[in-house]
Amino acid sequence: MSEVALRISNVGMRFGGLWALSEVSFDVERGSVLGLIGPNGSGKTTLMNVISGVYKPTAGEVTYGGKRIADVATHDVCHLGIARTFQIVKPFASLSVRENVAVGAMYGRYGAKRSTRASFERAQELLEVVGLARVAERPASDLTIPDRKRLEVAKALALDPDVLLLDEVMAGLNATEVEEALDLLRSVNARGVTLIVVEHLMKAIVSISTSIVVLAEGRKIAQGAPADVLGSPQVIEAYLGSRWVKRQEQLAVIEAERIEAARLQPPEAGA
Amino acid sequence: MNPATLKRIGLGGITGNPIAFAVVLALMALLLAIPLTHNGYIELVFRNILMYAAMAYGWNLIGGYTGYVSFGNVAFFGIGAYCSAILATHGVDNLLLYVLLAMAVSAVFAAIVGFPVLRLKGHYFAIATLGVALAVTDIIANLDALGGTGGLALHQVDEAHFSIYYYAMWLVALGSMLGTYFIARSKLGYAFVAIRENEDAAAVLGISATRYKIVAWTIGAMMAGAAGAVFAPANGFIDPSITFAIDSNVFPIAMTILGGIGTVAGPFIGALLLAGANELLQRFFVKAHTLFFGAMIVLIVLLLPRGLVWLFGLRGGARAWLKSLSVYKA
Ligand SMILES: Nc1ncnc2c1ncn2[C@@H]1O[C@H](COP(=O)(O)OP(=O)(O)O)[C@@H](O)[C@H]1O
Ligand SMILES: [Mg+2]
Numbered sequence: 001m002s003e004v005a006l007r008i009s010n011v012g013m014r015f016g017g018l019w020a021l022s023e024v025s026f027d028v029e030r031g032s033v034l035g036l037i038g039p040n041g042s043g044k045t046t047l048m049n050v051i052s053g054v055y056k057p058t059a060g061e062v063t064y065g066g067k068r069i070a071d072v073a074t075h076d077v078c079h080l081g082i083a084r085t086f087q088i089v090k091p092f093a094s095l096s097v098r099e100n101v102a103v104g105a106m107y108g109r110y111g112a113k114r115s116t117r118a119s120f121e122r123a124q125e126l127l128e129v130v131g132l133a134r135v136a137e138r139p140a141s142d143l144t145i146p147d148r149k150r151l152e153v154a155k156a157l158a159l160d161p162d163v164l165l166l167d168e169v170m171a172g173l174n175a176t177e178v179e180e181a182l183d184l185l186r187s188v189n190a191r192g193v194t195l196i197v198v199e200h201l202m203k204a205i206v207s208i209s210t211s212i213v214v215l216a217e218g219r220k221i222a223q224g225a226p227a228d229v230l231g232s233p234q235v236i237e238a239y240l241g242s243r244w245v246k247r248q249e250q251l252a253v254i255e256a257e258r259i260e261a262a263r264l265q266p267p268e269a270g271a
Numbered sequence: 272m273n274p275a276t277l278k279r280i281g282l283g284g285i286t287g288n289p290i291a292f293a294v295v296l297a298l299m300a301l302l303l304a305i306p307l308t309h310n311g312y313i314e315l316v317f318r319n320i321l322m323y324a325a326m327a328y329g330w331n332l333i334g335g336y337t338g339y340v341s342f343g344n345v346a347f348f349g350i351g352a353y354c355s356a357i358l359a360t361h362g363v364d365n366l367l368l369y370v371l372l373a374m375a376v377s378a379v380f381a382a383i384v385g386f387p388v389l390r391l392k393g394h395y396f397a398i399a400t401l402g403v404a405l406a407v408t409d410i411i412a413n414l415d416a417l418g419g420t421g422g423l424a425l426h427q428v429d430e431a432h433f434s435i436y437y438y439a440m441w442l443v444a445l446g447s448m449l450g451t452y453f454i455a456r457s458k459l460g461y462a463f464v465a466i467r468e469n470e471d472a473a474a475v476l477g478i479s480a481t482r483y484k485i486v487a488w489t490i491g492a493m494m495a496g497a498a499g500a501v502f503a504p505a506n507g508f509i510d511p512s513i514t515f516a517i518d519s520n521v522f523p524i525a526m527t528i529l530g531g532i533g534t535v536a537g538p539f540i541g542a543l544l545l546a547g548a549n550e551l552l553q554r555f556f557v558k559a560h561t562l563f564f565g566a567m568i569v570l571i572v573l574l575l576p577r578g579l580v581w582l583f584g585l586r587g588g589a590r591a592w593l594k595s596l597s598v599y600k601a
Pocket of ligand 2: 044045046087
């Protein structure tokens with residue numbers, strides 16, 4: 001009994017002469033965790049921007065609960081229950097960490113029903129959840145990069161979302177911190193929040209995703225269960241293309257040189 | 272002034288440094304005693320300081336808190352002044368009514384003009400607001416019903432009760448200051464600052480930049496309008512060149528920046544020092560005072576990029592101060 005939360009149909013996004021996304025379609029089931037992967041520049045962040053209403057797609061549409069996101073003002077998308085983080089973090093630099101999160105609680109989905117004071121209390125709870133309570137009073141501009149990522153997550157959670165888009169929130173975290181982040185996301189998901197997770201760390205993606213969508217050069221090249229998708233040679237080639245294929249080429253060159261060198265060696269050993 | 276300058280404000284919370292605010296409240300209390308000097312000149316100087324302070328508070332909401340530099344706030348001051356003049360020519364002689372009408376008309380005008388103007392960003396916004404100020408000046412200068420360029424005279428209270436204008440201006444300034452304090456601490460203040468710091472991030476958190484810019488600009492318009500409403504009868508005469516003087520446009524901005532933008536104490540401190548300095552310079556350097564005045568503004572901006580209020584929160588003495596200069600330049 002799977003219910004579709006988000007439907008992405010034939011989405012295309014053009015920047016000047018570049019189609020950052022073309023003909024991307026997939027559904028996201030309510031309560032699921034969708035891993036969105038692809039090499040740098042494949043259009044993951046652009047898709048996040050389209051889903052969160054920051055960009056209007058050039059073609060196609062994203063619908064949520066039957067509503068076209070493009071018809072909703074950007075500042076009302078969170079009121080539908082969709083929240084997102086920014087890969088390039090955007091803290092309110094002069095506000096304290098707690099104030100940053102409180103802004104989300106004040107103006108997000110249930111913000112109208114929350115007093116200023118209740119918003120600050122909610123913010124404090126969330127800071128404890130993401131592990132930022134220790135720096136609650138500090139200006140956001142003082143935070144380290146990993147803490148800024150945590151702040152992005154706390155701000156998004158303050159919107160009380162049903163769907164949460166996470167754009168590389170684990171970049172820069174160490175192994176233990178990644179585990180903590182995964183635990184946090186699992187517990188958020190366990191409360192019924194649908195997650196769309198963009199992450200480069202394969203281990204993290206595989207361990208948390210119920211299904212995976214792979215983008216390459218703006219197109220969807222694979223979709224399915226983590227094990228199936230990652231085993232597909234097409235994905236290995238496309239996704240790891242830049243590194244993998246290059247490495248294969250380098251290995252081939254080294255091998256050729258070795259053979260050549262061997263060939264040019266005086267065959268004394270064999271003599 | 273570029274937006275990056277406006278963003279670098281870590282002055283101790285959304286209302287700014289609490290000690291600075293306490294000092295300003297104490298100074299306001301002292302200013303209540305000014306009419307007791309029975310010196311018309313001193314009273315005039317301080318009434319002007321209070322007037323500029325109210326206008327600076329009005330500018331601070333949109334320019335300081337919300338980060339949108341407006342050159343149009345003088346329009347609301349003028350509209351307020353003309354509201355008083357119109358009521359006065361119809362025989363109404365009630366300062367409270369003047370102020371209430373001025374606030375209402377300024378707010379309505381600001382909200383209507385705000386819809387198109389406040390959709391703009393950055394330099395376009397600044398230019399459009401300047402356009403609003405120039406247009407209002409031109410319209411009033413060409414309306415015979417409002418005296419055109421010839422202006423309008425207002426009936427004044429007699430000598431013995433003249434300080435009523437001073438007290439009225441004091442109340443307008445106090446109202447603007449306390450209004451700023453409570454707005455800044457409310458949800459509104461956080462929407463304003465979120466827009467200033469990052470409009471995209473604010474939008475994703477549910478904040479409509481256009482809506483809250485209009486709110487900031489409209490509340491600021493009411494402050495400027497109220498100041499104009501008291502200025503007109505206190506001055507006894509208004510015309511477009513007095514009412515829409517370049518000083519009335521630029522001083523409140525300079526004062527807010529010098530005092531500390533996006534703080535509750537800043538506009539008052541800036542008004543006190545700048546209007547005071549301007550007055551003194553005018554007395555001692557009859558010809559060159561604008562030169563000194565300009566040089567002083569440049570110096571303070573260079574040495575105290577975050578405004579005077581910031582000094583109240585400075586820890587670490589000269590080294591911290593020097594560091595702040597390098598941070599500013601980076
Ligand atoms: N606002 C924009 N203007 C122009 N080009 C853009 C913009 N945003 C993204 N792009 C381009 O779209 C492509 C996809 O970028 P992005 O979605 O950020 O990829 P990813 O997040 O997968 O690394 C890149 O080539 C990028 O340069
Ligand atoms: Mg990206």
